[in-house]
Amino acid sequence: MxxxxxxxxxxxxxxxxxxxxxxxxxxxxxxxxxxxxxxxVMFTGFWTDWLWYRSVGYRSVFTTTLWTKVGLFAVFGLLMAAVVGVNIWLAHRLRPPLSAMSLEQQSLDRYRMSIAPYKKWILLGISAVVALISGASAASQWRTWLMWVNGVSFGKTDPQFGKDISFYSFDLPWYRFLLNFGFAAVVLGLLAAALVHYLYGGLRVTTPGARATAQATGHLSVLLGLFVALKAVAYWLDRYGLAVKGSEFKATDNWTGLKYVDANAYLPAKTILFIIAIICAVLFFGTLWRRTWQLPVIGFGLMVLSAILIGGLYPAIVQKFQVEPNEQAKETPYIKKNIEATRNAYGIDDAKVNNYPGTSDAKPTTLRDAADTAASMRLLDPNIVSPTYQQKQQVRGYYKFPSTLDVDSYTTKDGKEQDTVVGLREINTDGIPKKGWINEHFKYTHGFGMVAGKGTEVNKDGEPVFTEKNLPPKGQLGDYEPRIYYGENTKQYSIVGGPQQELDYADDSGEKTYTYKGDSGVDLSNPVNRAAYAVKFNEPRMLYSGAIGEGSQVLYNRTPQERVEAVAPWLTIDGDPYPAVVGDKVKWIVDAYTTTNNYPYASRTTLGDTTADALTDEQRSVVAQQNQVNYIRNSVKVTVDAYSGKVDMYQWDTKDPVLKTWMKAFPDTVKAKSEIGDELMDHLRYPQDLFKVQRELLTRYHVTSPGQFYSGSERWQIPDDPTQEGNAVPPYYLSMKMPGEEKQTFSLTTTFNPVERQTLGAFMAVDANAGSADYGEITMLRLPSNTTVPGPQQVQSKINSDPEIANDLNILKRGDSDIEYGNLLTVPLKGGLLYVEPIYLRGADTNYPRMRKVVATFGDKIAYENTLAEALNEIFPTDGESGGEGDGDGGGEKDEPPAGDTSLKKAIQDVGDAWEKVNKAREEGDWSAEGRAQEELQEAIERMNKATG
Incomplete structure (x- = not known):
């Protein structure tokens, strides 16, 4: 062929x-x-990160994080490679001679022949792969390593083992990582060794009764012994892990720590299993001399059986026959530990719970006078009026205000504090008249100025009374740098400072140009930098554009959250940065938290769920998304300069051990609290996200009696927002006076309902003024269960169902106008509770909301007027008073009679005394005493009702 x-x-x-x-x-x-x-391309990511950190002044964060990751990658990668490589080499070295091969070995011979020329390369390749994988996994533990190596003492010990809290927060996570790494290394080494032994005849599995050579038996037994020894270590660490273990429990949804069954069944079981595992490991090591697996296999089987019986069945028996028949008594000591730890971990251990009647017998004149000073009623709702700011102060289409504005407090010219609704006029690239790369990234680079309006006033048209407005800005804030290069809406890069002029602002005389004078960007004069950023932003025009030249800088990572998260990756960032004029600069103020998920006995919460409410939107993200924590502190206050982008971090909580640990790891990144100037201090406030976390915990943990906590009889819930169904009512900033206080203070407030009810259970406020001596002090006003004061949803329902209000709103809505309800504010007033709500009308012609009406309710009275003053005059009439204290409104759903009757005064006093006895009995868990007190309370109420006729 x-x-x-x-x-x-x-x-x-x-x-x-x-x-x-x-x-x-x-x-x-x-x-x-x-x-x-x-x-x-790989180098670009590293190089641009280095340039950015250098430009913002936090090179140490970049280098510390980088070298920590590199070190962990190298050490644990090489260690894993060594473990696997040595076991492969040793198994090959211990291979038996292949004379008189079995059929099984003859079938494997072709595989041995094919890999023989490449054995070294295969060994190196396998070692390299496991090194890369394990090194990358170890590098991701850089936070765990830094916390372990820099950890400081909490100065508090857990109640079960007497170890400092730092052991659980800083040490235990690192030990867990080492243990898991050890397990992975031994298992991979065992698998690799077994495969090589099998391939070269040291281990035979298809012949009757699997056989192994003495060398293979010894090698594999040592590895199995190491595995069991690590299991013993795991059992020992599991003992301490019980203190931070989460589990289900009737008393709370997120129980953490030991319960009765843990302390009396699981804990001794773990100790016994630890001893058994040590013995079993010794038996495996003993095969080096006995050359048989009989005893270690029996020991391993007994260990498994013990784990099932002692670690599983025995605790179930204890739970079923000892705990469940008398659960409250058995769990009371552990509930007490959980309450104390949880209240301390979330900073609510000093929260005050005061009884509050919920009703008032004050005269209308007294109530009317008190209403003027009780609070600065904010009629301007920051969640509604953003379109009004947009319509009245946008000036140009390429500017934009955030969808949710912020509330701050400014001092007026006459020295008074004024609640103010503020927003920055940021750049809006969607509104640029003519799109294009030059316009979007070179010309339209920054916003301009702050707009501020009085929180307590509107003009005759229902629009904000601006205290700072127009372009260039004019008003009460004085002279400051108005250009906004960094903001919540500024999410794309800009190139500034070069030959291309920027648009500053435009007025009747035309456009004004500007060149950026800051140094917060990365220099693009260097061709290497230009090439790197051309790759980073996937924009080849950056390589050759004439708009880039000497002095050009690229600005990116421009939102306050992005900058703070980058320079402090160990902090959890609040979801609502807010702007303030501090001196002659606009600064974003960002609250930052230190957290841990390993505080013994403290119940956990999921930050993303806890901080979501009716105001949460795309603009104002929830803190930390779905991170679970059981310890949180607002330990750092951060400012981001809106012009220069400069980030300054200040130590706020000087006692927080978690912050001290991170400050050791990243020295010279956080400034001392003493460096906070007075002007900045005036604008610091209590953060909303922390307040929302604390209020969620306080729905259960306002109770300090274990018996009362277990029964859940005093449990509260966060009301739904009456204007946005399905969303929690948000907390509100408000300057107000709590009962017993002489003057208003800037506060953050919220309300609670009793579980499964819509009446008001409690009112809560925290002093939010950072300059106050009582900053952070939480006070709750607990209403008596027999007084049915309406909650927010009931008040809103009452407003909606009032015939006069409903008829007038229907008239206002004619012509395709929409009604929008503003924030429903709750204010304690002389024993009762005053609700105030502004009502906005969004006209079809104007398309922005204007405040048209104010509703005020107190007890069973409701007023619907054009102004707040008129509404207060309506519910607190000052004409025709009889002069008795009883002429005032009740503040609840029952009327209070004149107080001149001696028998009535005595009955009222008896009601108060009986209520105190009820609360005291509940706190002590004395149910019989509570029953007697309830009877006294009922009798006193009947006498009071009889005295009132």
Whole structure:
């Protein structure tokens, strides 16, 4: 048969030659360029990060994080490679001679022959792969390592083992990582060794009764012994893990810590299993001399059986036959530990719970006078009036206000504090008249000015009374740098400072230009930097554009959250940064938290769920999304300069051990609290996200009596927002006076309902003024269960169902106008509770809301007027008073009679005394005493009702 490649009758001869030298050179050049391009892309991420951290002044954060990751990657990667590589090498070294091979070994011979020339490369390849994987896994534990190596003492010990809290927060997570790494290394080494032994005949599994050579038996037994020894260590650490273990419990949804069954069944079981595992590990090591697996296998089986019986069945028996018949008595000591730890971990251990009647017998005149000073009723709702700011103060389409504005407190010219609704006029690239790369990134680079309006006033048209407005800005805030290069809406990069002029602002005389004078960006004069950022932003025009030249800088990571998260990756950032004019600069103020999920006995909460409410939207993200924590502190206050982007972090909680740990890891990144100036201090406030976390915990943990906590009889719930169904009512900033206080203070307030009810259970406020001596002090006013004061949903329902209000609103809504209800504010007033709600009308022609009406309710009275003053005059009439204290409104759903009757005064006093006895009995868990007190309370109420007629 002719050769098809040699010509002849079958066809011409075909020659396949080597590529020419030119082709080989071209291919080699292309390959080299491709490799260089890949390396440059990889280098770009590192280089641009380094340039950015250098530009913002936090190089130490970058270098510390980088070298920590590199160190962990190298150490644990090499360690894993060594474990796997040595076991493969040792198994190969211990292989038996292959004379008189079995059929099983004969079938494996072709595999041995095929890998024989490449054994070293295979060994190196396997070691390299496991090194890369384990190194990358270890590098992700950089936070755990830094907390372990820099951890400081909490100065408090857990009640079960007497260990400092730092052991659980800083040490135990690192020990867990080491243990898991050890398990992974031993298992991989065991699998690799077993495979090599099998391949080379040291381990035979298909012959009757699997056999192993003495060398293979000894090698594998040592590895199994190490595995069991690590299991013993795991049992020992599990003992301490019980203090931070989460579990289900009737008393609370997120129980953490030991219960009766843990302390009396699981804890001794873990100790016994630890001893058994040590013995079992010794038996495995003993096979080096006995060369048989009989005893260690029996020991391992007994360990497994013990784990099932002692670690599983015995605790179930204890729970069923000891705990469940008398659960409250058995769990009371552990409930007490959980309450104390949880209240301390969330900073609510000093929260005050005061009884509050919920009703008032004050005269209308007294109530009317008190209403004027009880609070600065905020009629401007920051969640509603953003479109009004947009319509009245946007000025140009390329500016934008956030959808939710912020509330701050400013001092007026006459020295009074004024609640103010503020927003920055940020750049809006969607509104640029003519889109294009130059316009979007070079010309329209910044916003301009702050707009502020009085929180307590509107003009005759229902629009804000602006105290700072227009372009350039004018008003009460004085002279400051108005250009906003960094903001919540500024999410794309800009190139400034070069030959291309920026649009500053426009007025009747035309457009004004500007060149950025800050130094917060990364210099693009260097061609290497330009190339790196061309890759980073996928924009080749950055390489050759004439708009980039000497002095050009690129600004990115421009939202306050992005900048703070980058320079302090160990902090949890609040979801609502807010702007303030501090001196001659606009600064974003960002609250930051230190957290841990390993505080013994403290119940956990999920931050993302806890901090979501009716005001949470895309603009104002929830803190930390779905992170679970059981310890939180607002330990750092951060400012971000809206012009320069400069980030300054200040130590706020000087006692927080978690912050002290991170400050050791990243020295010179957080400034001392003493460096906070007075002007900045005036604008610091209590953060909403922390307040929302604390209020969620206080629905259960306002109770300090274990018996009362277990029964859940005093449990509260956070009301739904009456205007946005399905969303929790948000807390509100408000300058107000709590009962017993002489003057208003800037506060953060919220309300509670009793569980499964819509009446009001309690009112809560925290002093939010950072300059106050009582800053952070939480006070709750607990209403008596026999007084049915309406809650927010009931008040809103009452407003909606009032015939006069409903009829008037229907008239206002004619012509396709929409009604929007503002924030429903709750204010304690002379023993009762005053509700105030502004009502906005969004006209079809104007398309922005204007305040048209104010509703005020107190007890069973409701007023619907054009102004707040008129509404207060309506519910607190000052004409025709009889002069008795009883002429005032009750503040609840029952009327209070004149107080001149001696028998009535005595009955009222008896009601108060009986209520105190009820609360005291509940706190002490004395149910019989509570029953007697309830009877006294009922008798006193009947006498009071009889005295009132």
């Amino acid at each position: 002719p050769d098809r490649g040699s010509g002849g009758p079958t066809g011409p001869r075909i020659r396949v030659g080597r590529p020419s030298r030119r082709a080989r050179t071209l291919l080699l050049t292309v390959g080299v360029l491709a490799v260089l391009a890949m390396l440059f």
